Amino acid sequence: MASTTVAEPIATQSRSRFSRYGCAPYVFISPFFLLFGLFFLFPSLSALILGLFRWNGIGEITWVGLANYERIFNDSVFWQAAGNTLTYTAASVFIIMPLALVLAVLLNAKTLRFATVWRAMYFTPVVVSTVATSLVFQILLNENSGLVNAPLIALGFDPIDWLGDRAFVKTALIMVIGWRSLGLLTIYFLAGLQSIPGELYEAAEIDGAGTIQRFFNVTVPLLRPIILFVSIIVMLQAIQVFDEPRILTEGGPANASLSIVQYLYERGFERLRFGFASSVGTVLFAVVFVISFIQLRFFGTFGEDEGS
Amino acid sequence: MLRISKTLFALLIALMLMAGMVNAQEDVTLTLWTHDGLYVEFFSARAEEWAAEYHPDINFTFDFQVVTDVDTVVLSNLAAGEPLPDILGIEQGQFPRYMRDGIIDQAFVNLTDLIGDKYDEIAEGRWTLYNYEGGIYGVDSGLSTVAYFYQPAVLESVGAEVPTTWSEFLETGAAAAEQGTSLAFISDDASMFQMYFLQRGGQVFDVDGNFVFGEEANREIALEVLDLWRQGVDSGAFETFLTGEMWTATPIEEYQSGQLAGSIMADWYGDYIIKPQAEDMAGEWRIAPMPVWDDGEGLGTSVWGGTGFAVSKDSPNAELAWELIDYGFLTYEGQVLRYEEIGYYPTMISAFEDDRVVGFEDPFYGGQPIGEIWAETVTEVPVWYQSPYRAVWNDAITERMPLFFDGSMDAQTLIDEVIFIVEDEIAFDS
Numbered sequence: 034m035a036s037t038t039v040a041e042p043i044a045t046q047s048r049s050r051f052s053r054y055g056c057a058p059y060v061f062i063s064p065f066f067l068l069f070g071l072f073f074l075f076p077s078l079s080a081l082i083l084g085l086f087r088w089n090g091i092g093e094i095t096w097v098g099l100a101n102y103e104r105i106f107n108d109s110v111f112w113q114a115a116g117n118t119l120t121y122t123a124a125s126v127f128i129i130m131p132l133a134l135v136l137a138v139l140l141n142a143k144t145l146r147f148a149t150v151w152r153a154m155y156f157t158p159v160v161v162s163t164v165a166t167s168l169v170f171q172i173l174l175n176e177n178s179g180l181v182n183a184p185l186i187a188l189g190f191d192p193i194d195w196l197g198d199r200a201f202v203k204t205a206l207i208m209v210i211g212w213r214s215l216g217l218l219t220i221y222f223l224a225g226l227q228s229i230p231g232e233l234y235e236a237a238e239i240d241g242a243g244t245i246q247r248f249f250n251v252t253v254p255l256l257r258p259i260i261l262f263v264s265i266i267v268m269l270q271a272i273q274v275f276d277e278p279r280i281l282t283e284g285g286p287a288n289a290s291l292s293i294v295q296y297l298y299e300r301g302f303e304r305l306r307f308g309f310a311s312s313v314g315t316v317l318f319a320v321v322f323v324i325s326f327i328q329l330r331f332f333g334t335f336g337e338d339e340g341s
Numbered sequence: 342m343l344r345i346s347k348t349l350f351a352l353l354i355a356l357m358l359m360a361g362m363v364n365a366q367e368d369v370t371l372t373l374w375t376h377d378g379l380y381v382e383f384f385s386a387r388a389e390e391w392a393a394e395y396h397p398d399i400n401f402t403f404d405f406q407v408v409t410d411v412d413t414v415v416l417s418n419l420a421a422g423e424p425l426p427d428i429l430g431i432e433q434g435q436f437p438r439y440m441r442d443g444i445i446d447q448a449f450v451n452l453t454d455l456i457g458d459k460y461d462e463i464a465e466g467r468w469t470l471y472n473y474e475g476g477i478y479g480v481d482s483g484l485s486t487v488a489y490f491y492q493p494a495v496l497e498s499v500g501a502e503v504p505t506t507w508s509e510f511l512e513t514g515a516a517a518a519e520q521g522t523s524l525a526f527i528s529d530d531a532s533m534f535q536m537y538f539l540q541r542g543g544q545v546f547d548v549d550g551n552f553v554f555g556e557e558a559n560r561e562i563a564l565e566v567l568d569l570w571r572q573g574v575d576s577g578a579f580e581t582f583l584t585g586e587m588w589t590a591t592p593i594e595e596y597q598s599g600q601l602a603g604s605i606m607a608d609w610y611g612d613y614i615i616k617p618q619a620e621d622m623a624g625e626w627r628i629a630p631m632p633v634w635d636d637g638e639g640l641g642t643s644v645w646g647g648t649g650f651a652v653s654k655d656s657p658n659a660e661l662a663w664e665l666i667d668y669g670f671l672t673y674e675g676q677v678l679r680y681e682e683i684g685y686y687p688t689m690i691s692a693f694e695d696d697r698v699v700g701f702e703d704p705f706y707g708g709q710p711i712g713e714i715w716a717e718t719v720t721e722v723p724v725w726y727q728s729p730y731r732a733v734w735n736d737a738i739t740e741r742m743p744l745f746f747d748g749s750m751d752a753q754t755l756i757d758e759v760i761f762i763v764e765d766e767i768a769f770d771s
Contacts, residue, residue, distance in 0.1 A: 087770070090420040092442040104769060110740070171589065178594055197583045199743070282585050285529065286743035302413055304732050305441045 077318065084312030089305040101312035111313070113288045114296040117203060118272055121292065124207040125214070125271035126264055133215050133263070134256075137222030138248065152223070156216040163213065167280035170209045171196070174281075196282050199289040206290055209277050214270060218263055225259035226252065265325055272321055293317060366400040369658055371665065373405040374415070375430030377648065379683040380482065381405045384428075386682065387669040395664070412438055419448055425653040427662040431479055433470050433647040434532065437731040440473050440550070450652040451476035455663055459671050466722035467688040471649040472548070473727075479649020480670045483685030484608055486722055487536055487643040488714050489629045490615065491603030492596065492622075495522060501602070503629045507569055510632045514578020517602065523580035525605045526592060527570055529742035530584040531735035532645050536607075537566045539723040540643035541634060546728040552767060554734065555760040567745065567752035574746060581746045584739065593618045605631055607645040608715055612684040616705055623705045628714050642718035644725075686715050693719050730763055737762040 084102070087095040105111050139145070140152055158166065173179050174195040182192040195205035229252065237247045253260070275294040278284055284291030284299075297317070301310025373384055384405055392401045406426075408414055412435040418425055425448065431439065439445040453460075453476050460468060460477075464484065471479030491503060499517040504510035504524070514524040527533055535545065543562035545554045553559055573579035580601055582592060595601035596619060603626075604610065615626065631642050650670065652662045669675045676687035677695050692698055699712035728734075737759040744750035 089442045089444065090416065091444055091447070100769075171585075175586075175589070175591060177591065196585060197743075282583075285585065285739065286583050287529075288740050299736075302416075303438065305416070305438055305444075 080311040080314050080318075083308050084315045086308040087306070088308045090307045091305075094308075097308065101309045102316070104309065105313060105316060110288055110291070111293075111296060114284075114291045114293045117278075117289070117291055118274070118293040120203050121207060121210065121274050122268055122271040124203075125210065125267045128207070129211040129214060130218060130260075130263060130267050132211070133218035134222050134260075136215065137219045137226055138252065140219065141223055141226045152220070155219050158213050159216045161213075163276040164280060166213055167209065167277055170205075170212075171281055174205050197286055199286055202282055202286065202290045206274075206277050206281065209281065210271070210274060213277075214267070218267065221259060221263050221266075222256065225256045229255045261328065265328055268324060268328070269321065272317065366398060368400045368402070369661065370402040370404055371428070371658055371661060372426035373403075373428040373430070374408045374411050374426040375405075375648065376407065376409075376411050376432055377430065378407045379685070380430050380648065380650075381407055383679055383683045384665065384669055387675065387678070388665055391665055391668045395668075396661070399661075416444070419444065425655065427653055427656040427658050428666060429651050429653065430482070430648045431471075431651055433481075433649060433727075434731075434735075436471060436479065436649060437727050437729050439478075440727060441729040443473070445473050445478050445651075446476065448654055449478050450654050450659055450663065451478060452480065452652065452663070453477045455667070456480070456671070459667075462691065463671070463688045464690060464719055464722040466644060466724040467647065469548070469724050469726055470647060471651075471727075474550075479651045480666050481688050482648040482650065482670065482679070483646070484688050484715060484719065484722065485644050485646040486686075486715060486718050487540070487605060487607050487631045487645060488718075489525070489603055489605050489631055490611055491524075491627055491629060492599075492625050493627050494625060495599045495602040496524075498522075498599065499602075504632050505630070506635045507632050508635045511569070511572050511576065511578055514573060515576035518577025522599060522602050523595075524578050524602050526580040526582050526587070526601060527573070528582045528584055528587045529739050529746070530587065531738035531742075534566065534738055534742065536605075536643045536645045537569070538563060539640075539725055540631065541566055541639040544725060545734055546726045546731070548726050550726065550728040552728065552730060552734075552763050555764065560756055560760070563756050564752050567755065570745075571752065583743065588614065590618065596622065608686050609646055609684070611705070611711075624707050626706050627709055628706060628711045630714060630717060640718075640723055641721045642723075644723050680712075686712075687719075690719055730767055733766045734759065734763050 085096065085098060087097045087101075136155065140148060140155070142148075145151065173181050176182060176192050176194040176197065179192075179195070181195065186192055193201050195201050233251050233255070234247055237251050242250060273294050274292045275298065278290045278292050279295055279298075282290045284295050293313070294317070297310050297313040300306050300313065371388070373381070375381060385403060388401070388403045388405075392399065411429070412431065415425055415429060416438065417423075429449070436445075439449070456468075456477060463481075467481040467484070468477050471477055471481065489503065493503075496503065496517075499520045499522045501513045501517045501522075501524070502509075504513050510524060517524055527537075538545075541562045543554075543559045543566075545552070545559070547553045554563065570579060574581060580595070586592075592601060592604065593615070596603070596615070606614075611626070611628070615622070633639065633641055650666050652659050652666065656662055670679070671689075673689060673692055673695075676689040676692040677697050679685050680687055680692075680698050687693060687695075687698060693712070693716035699716050700710055701712055702708040702710050738755075741750055741755045741758060745752065745755050
């Protein structure tokens with residue numbers, strides 16, 4: 034009975050709140066949910082379902098159950114592509130991202146002259162088409178006439194076949210990916226750095242902290258949310274890398290640079306196996322979800338939310 | 342006054358009649374999509390002639406376009422129920438995508454009956470690659486047969502003669518390589534391997550689309566080709582390139598430096614790769630027949646490339662679309678004009694008797710009448726067949742060839758793995 038007496042006022046309160054505002058709040062928040070449903074939820078669920086079928090995109094759909102997933106995990110090319118993508122991701126998170134942070138710190142230095150010009154220069158690659166970038170790097174990385182090999186040749190070393198040697202091709206692609214993404218990551222970090230109060234650095238300096246100590250004890254802890262954000266962005270970009278290997282190497286030699294999205298694209302659009310490609314997409318989604326979740330846990334964001 | 346009124350009345354009637362006549366003209370828009378601007382150029386010129394000659398009563402609008410990644414766009418349109426162009430140029434390497442589950446038959450006209458007796462006038466190998474379950478779905482745009490493009494001065498500088506057989510090629514190539522020159526290049530592109538494989542008489546798929554690469558005879562041929570490549574790579578007679586660099590400036594730089602004497606490639610290679618990238622080499626090139634196998638088995642040439650022009654089944658102008666293709670590609674004059682205007686060699690055997698084709702002395706080749714080289718082999722164009730699984734075979738070859746080139750995979754393993762992969766893919770579908 035007690036529960037009844039408690040429930041009534043709440044229900045009355047909700048009804049009165051609804052009657053006061055009508056459906057306006059729902060209308061205001063509906064664009065997000067509509068767009069989310071239309072462009073994310075529906076395609077994602079469709080892909081999940083499609084992964085259980087065989088479909089060429091045009092003709093009949095045939096139920097195959099988990100056969101597509103079974104085939105993915107038995108396909109050595111998938112594992113090769115997964116390994117390559119893992120390398121791109123690791124390099125992006127552990128090499129390119131720290132580089133961007135260091136660059137942002139340098140660009141944030143008060144003593145830097147023409148700071149705006151430098152910032153604009155580092156940001157330029159972001160607005161250049163990936164296709165154009167890849168074509169330019171194709172010339173730069175040419176074994177015999179590329180500028181990248183010029184110092185090696187001048188010093189009497191053998192030129193490196195950056196795009197044709199399985200041992201170097203991933204390094205070459207990481208260079209290209211790094212060149213393209215460094216500017217944007219730097220801007221993210223720069224924004225974060227500019228939000229750190231200068232007084233904290235002054236206090237640390239008074240306490241006797243040097244440049245390195247200030248970086249690790251002031252900058253890094255206060256940038257933690259930005260680092261988390263950037264690391265997730267970097268990881269997502271690296272996992273979805275497609276243009277560079279597609280244009281520069283077509284995934285070769287011998288699949289040494291094939292990325293997972295390229296694998297998905299080729300299976301889906303070139304072999305017209307949309308069911309299979311959807312199952313690859315679902316696996317990719319699961320991997321990204323799990324890694325993002327681990328990242329968030331690692332940085333303790335959930336813990337803070339719970340605490341607050 | 343009455344006379345003026347009568348004159349004005351007569352003029353008005355005449356104008357009305359003229360307007361009526363104009364309105365009586367049927368308006369037709371013909372659309373064509375292709376990946377190659379030269380076809381747009383060629384069909385635009387032919388369409389005007391054809392319309393004026395055969396359909397003066399129709400008011401045509403010709404909407405001919407180069408579409409980037411045209412096959413993906415077309416297949417996406419099919420999936421979305423969007424209209425297709427009346428005429429579609431399907432590059433032969435993309436044709437297998439349309440073969441999957443019979444898409445080609447659902448969306449395009451089976452041209453077999455329309456082609457009729459003209460089938461025999463064209464090199465048969467230029468039909469079979471657009472064959473699906475016995476029907477022909479495309480009319481090819483060029484001969485695409487293979488020869489040896491070479492620089493006589495480079496060969497002379499290393500004391501080499503133009504090789505006519507593969508054993509001569511290996512012998513001459515080994516000697517030239519000692520002086521820093523390779524005779525030709527090969528690449529990991531499966532089409533390159535297929536080119537050599539077809540010349541030797543191999544087949545990847547049969548007329549019914551069955552995978553026959555694993556049959557003993559074809560397996561043996563594949564091993565023979567790889568043995569030729571192994572010897573050539575080891576001696577330096579063959580230079581190796583990856584697909585990505587094969588079309589870039591790298592080979593051109595090597596031609597110019599004399600590091601590479603030439604290339605064994607299809608007829609389009611000269612006009613579309615060498616000439617545009619190395620204009621300064623005009624006069625320095627010649628063409629010779631492709632070297633043949635010493636035992637006399639196999640063919641005098643091979644083939645790589647082609648684009649088949651197909652007619653959309655749902656097109657309201659399908660008949661007119663076919664008429665235009667027929668006019669442009671299946672008439673003697675059309676074949677010769679195609680060569681003269683855009684450089685694609687005739688597929689019609691009789692057109693190789695035309696002086697405009699065989700008599701043309703191309704200054705880029707030092708005035709050599711190069712048409713004669715292609716004319717010699719027009720009757721030997723390999724007949725071969727496609728399958729929806731060609732992409733799987735291609736990928737399997739391309740993925741393994743770099744390992745073969747650098748010696749980390751032997752020929753038998755390569756062939757066995759390729760056979761396993763394709764058969765496994767076919768089994769998965771069934």
